[in-house]
Amino acid sequence: MTVTLGTAAVEIDSVAVHFRSKKIDVTAIREVSLDVAPGEFVSIVGPSGCGKSTLLKLVSGLLKPSSGTVRLLGDPVTGPRHDIGYVFQRAALLEWRSARKNILLQAEMRGMSSVDAGKRADELIEMTGLTGFEDALPHELSGGMQQRVALCRALLHEPRVLLMDEPFGALDALTREQMNVELHRIWRETGTTVLLVTHSIAESVYLANRVVVMTARPGAVQEVIEVSLPEVRRYSETMARPEFSSTAAHIRSLLGAGGSDD
Amino acid sequence: MDWLERTWRPALLLVAFLALWQVVTATGLIAPYLVPSPGDTLDVLVGKWPYIWQHTWVTTYETVLGFVIAAVVGVLAAVAMVYSGTVEKTLYPILLFAQVIPKIAIAPLFVVWLGFGLGPKVLVAVLIAFFPVVISMVTGLKSVDTEMLELASTMGGGPLKTFVKIRFPASLPHLFSGLKVAVTLAVTGAVVGEFVGANEGLGFVILQANGNLDTPMLFAGLIVMSVVGVVLFVLLELAERFVLPWHVSRRGSAVTTTI
Ligand SMILES: Nc1ncnc2c1ncn2[C@@H]1O[C@H](COP(=O)(O)OP(=O)(O)O)[C@@H](O)[C@H]1O
Numbered sequence: 001m002t003v004t005l006g007t008a009a010v011e012i013d014s015v016a017v018h019f020r021s022k023k024i025d026v027t028a029i030r031e032v033s034l035d036v037a038p039g040e041f042v043s044i045v046g047p048s049g050c051g052k053s054t055l056l057k058l059v060s061g062l063l064k065p066s067s068g069t070v071r072l073l074g075d076p077v078t079g080p081r082h083d084i085g086y087v088f089q090r091a092a093l094l095e096w097r098s099a100r101k102n103i104l105l106q107a108e109m110r111g112m113s114s115v116d117a118g119k120r121a122d123e124l125i126e127m128t129g130l131t132g133f134e135d136a137l138p139h140e141l142s143g144g145m146q147q148r149v150a151l152c153r154a155l156l157h158e159p160r161v162l163l164m165d166e167p168f169g170a171l172d173a174l175t176r177e178q179m180n181v182e183l184h185r186i187w188r189e190t191g192t193t194v195l196l197v198t199h200s201i202a203e204s205v206y207l208a209n210r211v212v213v214m215t216a217r218p219g220a221v222q223e224v225i226e227v228s229l230p231e232v233r234r235y236s237e238t239m240a241r242p243e244f245s246s247t248a249a250h251i252r253s254l255l256g257a258g259g260s261d262d
Numbered sequence: 263m264d265w266l267e268r269t270w271r272p273a274l275l276l277v278a279f280l281a282l283w284q285v286v287t288a289t290g291l292i293a294p295y296l297v298p299s300p301g302d303t304l305d306v307l308v309g310k311w312p313y314i315w316q317h318t319w320v321t322t323y324e325t326v327l328g329f330v331i332a333a334v335v336g337v338l339a340a341v342a343m344v345y346s347g348t349v350e351k352t353l354y355p356i357l358l359f360a361q362v363i364p365k366i367a368i369a370p371l372f373v374v375w376l377g378f379g380l381g382p383k384v385l386v387a388v389l390i391a392f393f394p395v396v397i398s399m400v401t402g403l404k405s406v407d408t409e410m411l412e413l414a415s416t417m418g419g420g421p422l423k424t425f426v427k428i429r430f431p432a433s434l435p436h437l438f439s440g441l442k443v444a445v446t447l448a449v450t451g452a453v454v455g456e457f458v459g460a461n462e463g464l465g466f467v468i469l470q471a472n473g474n475l476d477t478p479m480l481f482a483g484l485i486v487m488s489v490v491g492v493v494l495f496v497l498l499e500l501a502e503r504f505v506l507p508w509h510v511s512r513r514g515s516a517v518t519t520t521i
């Protein structure tokens with residue numbers, strides 16, 4: 001993956017973020033520049049509080065940078081953007097809506113045609129293995145299932161950029177691996193650009209074309225690592241590759257040097 | 263079976279209470295002009311039923327009217343307060359002030375202003391029922407997590423859709439808790455209004471009975487008044503069950519008046 005100038009899906013240009021009020025004065029992000037190519041999968045790792053969530057909020061327009069600029073799909077980000085999908089660590093589902101209706105919230109809020117949205121929802125339900133659970137309420141679903149619903153909701157409108165903030169952080173190790181495999185497949189099938197914040201080094205390497213390692217707060221890019229693994233990645237096969245181990249070890253050493261609390 | 267399981271304990275307590283009441287009065291432990299026997303009270307309830315029924319209607323009408331006004335105004339005030347910091351800062355102290363004023367103390371003023379009719383009773387009921395509605399609705403509207411609201415803003419539905427599809431439904435469990443408290447308070451409000459100046463309603467019945475040392479009638483009035491409150495409460499529980507099946511099924515327990 002090489003980034004050609006001007007065609008990047010996401011362009012972050014020397015942004016800084018300060019949170020200032022009467023009581024606090026925090027520099028969350030000191031200086032970050034990063035370009036992400038269309039269809040690229042970029043993982044972001046770094047110590048807690050280094051500004052990873054803040055970075056995704058900048059890209060989505062939920063937050064304005066104190067300085068610097070962010071462009072998404074060519075346009076400057078000035079307010080909340082509607083052409084993205086967002087997945088948080090907590091599934092954030094509406095507990096009175098069934099799984100399918102939670103997915104369709106995306107369509108209702110956007111005023112999409114309900115026929116198209118219904119078809120798309122059914123495709124996603126099948127793709128993520130939620131078939132049979134369409135009518136279940138969130139509290140009847142396992143954590144993994146809830147997160148699948150959140151993922152379907154984020155993909156319903158076929159966003160060209162998907163932002164994921166520790167989406168699998170609350171899942172057990174086995175479910176997490178399954179979700180990684182599914183996400184890899186979905187990414188390949190949809191061609192969506194993905195920005196994934198994670199605390200798992202294995203996850204970051206397995207899924208990404210590039211891994212961005214951030215320094216402790218105030219956040220800055222410490223190093224960007226190209227992942228030289230094949231495009232199609234079978235889980236255990238990939239884990240066994242020497243490139244995988246060496247990349248993971250390199251990231252671990254960077255995080256260790258940066259004072260990671262992992 | 264489920265119904266029986268939930269009912270037998272309170273029913274047993276009620277029977278025990280009635281038995282105790284019977285024993286205390288039948289043995290002459292307490293003079294009948296202080297506490298009438300269950301039998302005497304029942305006689306009045308049955309014998310004077312048309313009279314009691316007529317006044318029950320009046321009080322029920324005042325209560326329901328006061329409750330509905332309090333609910334509507336309370337919900338609107340809560341929405342305004344949650345969406346506007348200025349409104350919240352302006353309204354909140356006034357609300358608190360209105361809440362801490364003893365209603366019984368301002369009721370006479372309402373009679374001076376509004377006369378002996380429906381007005382003062384409904385107004386006292388509204389004032390007393392309003393506060394729990396506002397507080398519960400504000401809590402409910404603020405209970406939506408920020409991430410959900412952030413998601414909504416990336417979905418581009420605008421504030422109205424966000425309110426209709428996310429914030430309002432999310433606030434309903436809290437609102438219903440508040441409404442259940444409010445409806446029982448509204449009964450008290452209506453009766454307080456009647457105490458201060460009325461020629462009809464259960465408050466009037468009780469006051470009359472008190473003046474005549476007619477304790478069986480006084481007891482009958484008290485019992486009917488409580489039944490009115492309980493019936494209104496149960497109606498709201500049923501409405502809640504209908505509107506929020508997802509919430510009721512999760513909650514499981516019977517006592518739910520936590521705001
Ligand atoms: N709204 C806010 N107000 C004040 N400080 C904030 C706010 N959001 C985040 N921060 C601070 O900014 C820093 C970075 O936060 P965040 O991006 O959530 O970190 P990460 O996701 O990497 O753990 C933290 O120190 C956090 O306390």
Ligand SMILES: [Mg+2]
Nearest residue numbers: 052053054165
């Ligand atoms: Mg975070």
